[in-house]
Amino acid sequence: MSGTPGRPLSSELSEQLLSVAVDILAEEGWGRLNSDRIAARARAGKAGIYRRWPTMAALARHAVGRFRLVTLPEDGGSLRADLVSLAAAWSRPLDREERAVASIVGAARHEELLRAGLDDALVRPLAAVVAELGRRSDARGEPVDPARLALLGSVLQAFWWQRYTAAGDGAMSVGAVERVVDDVLLPIAMPVLVSRRPEPATV
Structure with missing residues (x-):
C-alpha cells in the first residue's frame, strides 16, 4: 500500500475502500471504477483514496491481488x-x-x-x-x-x-x-x- 507522510492511514477505511472497489468491479466493470464512485459509495473523501493508491490500477491490483482463486484439492488418490x-x-x-x-x-x-x-x-x-x-x-x-x-x-x-x-x-x-x-x-x-x-x- 502506498501513502504519503503525515497522519497514519486507517486500516478500517482501507478495507472499506478495497471492498467498495471490488463491488464496483464485480457489478459494473473496470470501466466504471473511479475515485468519484468509490468515494460516494464509501462515504469517504477522494484524498483518502489517493493517499493509499495513486491510480485506479494500483487500487485494483491491491484488491484483486489478495484473492486466491485456486485452492489445492484434497488428495483424491489419483x-x-x-x-x-x-x-x-x-x-x-x-x-x-x-x-x-x-x-x-x-x-x-x-x-x-x-x-x-x-x-x-x-x-x-x-x-x-x-x-x-x-x-x-x-x-x-x-x-x-x-x-x-x-x-x-x-x-x-x-x-x-x-x-x-x-x-x-x-x-x-x-x-x-x-x-x-x-x-x-x-x-x-x-x-x-x-x-x-x-x-x-x-x-
Whole structure:
C-alpha cells in the first residue's frame, strides 16, 4: 500500500475502500471504477483514496491481488480425481471475486499493475497447485514428465481465462467438466496411462 507522510492511514477505511472497489468491479466493470464512485459509495473523501493508491490500477491490483482463486484439492488418490476436484470450480457460477477479476482481464493486457494482480490471484496459485499435483502423482508411482506438467498448467490456466471471459455466468455442467478432464487434461499429463484404458464394451 502506498501513502504519503503525515497522519497514519486507517486500516478500517482501507478495507472499506478495497471492498467498495471490488463491488464496483464485480457489478459494473473496470470501466466504471473511479475515485468519484468509490468515494460516494464509501462515504469517504477522494484524498483518502489517493493517499493509499495513486491510480485506479494500483487500487485494483491491491484488491484483486489478495484473492486466491485456486485452492489445492484434497488428495483424491489419483491424478484424475485431483483434476476433477480442481476443475469442479468451473461448474459453479462466477462469484463476486471472480466477477471482479473477469472485469479486468481485458485491460490487464495493457496495464502491468492489473497483470500483477491477476498473477497473484490466479497464475501463481495455480502453478503451485499443479506442481503439488505432480508431486502427488510421482509419490503414487505415476510420474508426470515435467514438460507435460508445464503444459497441463498452461492449459488449465487457459480454461480459467476462458471461464472469466466467456459470455454468461461462467458455469459448465459437471459432465462437461469431467469430459474436459478425461479428454483434454489427463491425456496431456499421462498419455501412456490414458492409452492403456480398456475400450468400452460394444453390444
